[in-house]
Amino acid sequence: MTPDKRIDFSALDPSQDRLRWQARIGQIVNTTMLRRRQREDFPAFLLRYARPALAIAAALALVSWIGARQSRANVGPSALETPSSTVLEWATNDQVPSTLDVFDSLGAP
Amino acid sequence: MTLSSSAAASRIRDFPSATGSFGHSLDHETTDGQRGGALSHTSDLEQLVRRAQRGDAHAFEQLASTFLRPAYSVALAFVRRPSDAEDIAQDALIAAFEHVESCREPERFVAWLMTIVRNRSKNWLTQRRFRDVLPDDDPTEVSAPEVDLDSGLMRDRLVHALDVLNVAEREVVLLHDLEGFTHQEISDTLGISCVMSRQHLFVARRKLRTQLADAQVEGGGHDP
Numbered sequence: 001m002t003p004d005k006r007i008d009f010s011a012l013d014p015s016q017d018r019l020r021w022q023a024r025i026g027q028i029v030n031t032t033m034l035r036r037r038q039r040e041d042f043p044a045f046l047l048r049y050a051r052p053a054l055a056i057a058a059a060l061a062l063v064s065w066i067g068a069r070q071s072r073a074n075v076g077p078s079a080l081e082t083p084s085s086t087v088l089e090w091a092t093n094d095q096v097p098s099t100l101d102v103f104d105s106l107g108a109p
Numbered sequence: 110m111t112l113s114s115s116a117a118a119s120r121i122r123d124f125p126s127a128t129g130s131f132g133h134s135l136d137h138e139t140t141d142g143q144r145g146g147a148l149s150h151t152s153d154l155e156q157l158v159r160r161a162q163r164g165d166a167h168a169f170e171q172l173a174s175t176f177l178r179p180a181y182s183v184a185l186a187f188v189r190r191p192s193d194a195e196d197i198a199q200d201a202l203i204a205a206f207e208h209v210e211s212c213r214e215p216e217r218f219v220a221w222l223m224t225i226v227r228n229r230s231k232n233w234l235t236q237r238r239f240r241d242v243l244p245d246d247d248p249t250e251v252s253a254p255e256v257d258l259d260s261g262l263m264r265d266r267l268v269h270a271l272d273v274l275n276v277a278e279r280e281v282v283l284l285h286d287l288e289g290f291t292h293q294e295i296s297d298t299l300g301i302s303c304v305m306s307r308q309h310l311f312v313a314r315r316k317l318r319t320q321l322a323d324a325q326v327e328g329g330g331h332d333p
Contacts (some may be wrong), residue, residue, distance in 0.1 A: 007317050009287040011263035012185065014195050015178055025173045028199055032169050032206040039207070 083107075158215035161206065169206050176219065177202060179288050179298070180226045186279035187230035188237075189268055197233055201226040219298050270320040274313050281306050282313035 015021040086105040090097050097105070160168035180201055185194035205212075205225050212221045271279050280299055284290040285306075290298065292306040299306075 005314075006286040007282065007314060007321075009267060009283065011260050012191055012267055012283075013178075013287060014181060014191065021177075024195070024199055025170065025177060028173045028177070028202050028206070029166055029169045031203050033164075033166055035203070035207050036164060 152216075154218060155215040158209065158212060158218045161209050162212075162215075172206070172218075173202055176222055179219070179284060179290070180222065182283040182287050183223050183226045183280055183298075184230045186271075186276055186283055187227065188233055189271055189279075191264065191268070193233065194230075197229050198226060201229045204229070217297075219294075220300060223298050266321065270317050273316050273320050277301070278309045278313035278316070281309035282317065285310050286314075 010016065083106050089095070157168050157171055161172055177198055180198035181194050184197040184201070185191060188194050188197065201222070205222050212218055214221070274282065277299075281295055281301075284295050284298065285292070292303040292310075295301070295306045296303045301309075
């Protein structure tokens with residue numbers, strides 16, 4: 001169906017100038033690598049510092065949790081008493097508090 | 110599979126490092142004229158693309174060596190200015206390589222790449238309407254200094270002759286006669302049937318011969 005002879009397009013063939021053509025290929029590869037590296041930089045930065053940041057955050061959380069727990073342990077039972085709990089205790093034990101106890105527990109006027 | 114044409118053989122000589130299954134340029138010529146080499150199947154192109162997806166610079170170089178010229182031919186079919194077509198092909202390859210991970214079917218890399226080239230060429234044509242001082246149908250451009258007068262004249266004559274073709278005919282005739290693609294490869298690349306490819310080639314050659322009647326530009330081998 002097609003005519004036998006092909007058309008000679010060699011005048012339009014840019015690769016005939018081999019040096020220029022190879023330079024173009026080199027430019028493509030260099031630009032590609034450069035752009036890919038730049039694109040990968042930000043996620044790489046995040047990846048690089050995400051782990052240390054998480055580790056520091058975890059260490060701080062642990063320290064503050066231990067500190068809070070110890071300070072709670074240091075607080076004695078009396079410090080946890082409130083006026084209402086004292087009054088409740090007197091009521092359950094049928095205990096009649098002295099005036100001094102009332103002032104101590106509920107606060108002097 | 111035997112080498113399909115002298116153009117194909119020439120491309121092998123041109124790019125001895127180029128490998129892969131798509132087309133002749135990806136293969137190595139053996140002494141008995143058979144296709145051979147480490148990357149002579151579709152899976153080889155696939156592997157090459159996968160290596161590129163992992164950021165292998167050597168794979169990019171192989172892909173660029175193999176597909177820059179077909180990309181140039183497709184761009185030339187659209188813009189009809191060789192130096193602009195070279196720039197578009199280069200930009201398209203860089204863009205494709207930069208986002209090569211988004212090529213989900215590496216075995217269809219060529220079609221994917223040519224879609225990028227076509228889109229870039231269309232964008233370029235749209236932008237040229239606004240910015241260009243030269244008329245749209247004037248393919249004359251400043252020749253590269255290293256191009257001698259004869260080849261410059263021949264180039265201009267060919268570019269003018271290509272004007273009588275439509276884009277599809279230009280794509281087919283350039284891929285076939287300049288790149289040495291087979292109709293099957295053109296079909297895979299451009300997403301048209303082999304029959305349509307043959308028809309475009311037939312019409313394009315006939316029109317071009319009429320246009321180039323006075324010039325002795327015919328040569329080369331026979332149809333594969």
